[in-house]
Amino acid sequence: MGLVLAVDIGGTNSRFAAFESGPGHKLVMKETVWLSSVEARSFDHLMEMLAASDFPYSPSDFDVTVIAVAGPVIGGVYCNVTNVDWDVDFRGGYKKYGFNAAVLINDFAAQAYACRTPAVEGCRIIHDVEISPIGTVGVIGAGTGLGHCALVPVPVSELGYVPVPSEGGHISFPCQTADELDFCEFVMDKRKISYCCGDEVLTGRGLNMLHLYLTGEDLEPKMVAEKMKQGGKTLEWYSRFTARCCRNYAITVCATGGLYIAGGIVAKNPFVIEQSVFMEEFLDSSSMGDLLKQIPVFLNDNQESGLYGAALRGVLHI
Structure with a gap:
């Protein structure tokens, strides 16, 4: 048995949860608290906010703390968190926060680990085909940022998989038409x-x-999401764009172990992937159509799945 503090820091919310671990990587969530990443002035301030909350534990109560952060993790000890104005820096150690041991991982690595926990048991099936037990798992999702991670089979590892994080949300967007290129020019001009x-x-x-x-x-x-519920061009374009990015990542990692769509926007607005244009676009490949037909697609709308993934990583550390 061990006690794990799982932390999932996003651009909007920072989630904390205490987990008990048991045999066979079993996880039992005990207590949770959500804090505002936006209100936090720094990671130190976020930890002060945690201490002032009604969370009934202190960092020293845990065997290990696993912190999942939005952004590239450098050397396992540093991340300049995407979409907030502060970083998480353990280059000088983590003892000042009271941690007995601490692990820093990418937030979508946590989402990938979550695919091997009860967090995905209630996932909605979007493309119902057989999961390959030896296939790579892909995870993609948009909220404050667009995250990607693959869970690649490695039989010699303790879990049988290792996560391969990505900053694919920052690569050039896959425009295909003149109108889409015009839209991208519009975004570039507006966002500088x-x-x-x-x-x-x-x-x-x-x-x-x-x-x-x-x-x-x-x-x-x-407000845009509310308007999209009524249909219209914004929904059509957004659904097509979402499907295209899902298709591209599924092909990139050969996600025959399943592609899991996570992230706040689609989880809160599942009608985005209920449009016929979504699966039409996802399967539309003249060269990889046969592969795409073999890739199961799921919607993971569990907003605490990142905590489960971080907790699983903690269990592997204990």
Whole structure:
């Protein structure tokens, strides 16, 4: 038995959970608390916010703390967190926070680990084909940022898989038509950026940009999502763009072990992937159509799955 503190720091929320671990990587969530990443001025301030919350544990109570952060993790000890104005820096050690042991991982590595926990037991099936037991698992999702990670089979590892994080949300967006290229030029001009990437298209701010381009309405992302419930061009484009990025990543990692769509936007607005255009676009490949037909697709709408994934990584450390 061991006690794990799992932390999932995103651009909007920072989630904390205490887990008990048991034989066979069993996880039991005990207590959770959600704090605002936006209100935190630094990681130190976030830990002060945790201490002031009603979370009934202190960091020293845990055998290991695993912190999943949005952004590239350097050397396992540093991350300049994407979409907030602070970093997590353990280069000088982590003892000052009271941790007995600490592990820093990418937030979508945690989402990938979560695919081997009860967090995905209630996943919605989008493309119902057989899962390959030896296939790579792909995870992709958009919220404040666009995350990717693959879980690759490695039989000699303790879990049987290892996560391969990615910053694929920052590569050039896959435009295919003149109108889409015009949209990307629009985003580049509005955002004053050198190229258009998935982080600027599929995220919350991307919803704002897409709707503004298509309709001239400058609305908050939540309002855009409400409007999309009624259908229309913004929904059609967003659904197609989501499917295209899912298709590209599924092909990139040969995700015959399943492609899991996570992240806040689609989880909260599942109608995005209920559109016929979604599966039409996902399966549309003249060269890899047969592969795509063999890739199961799931929607993971469990908002605490990142905590389960971080906890599993902690169990592997104990």
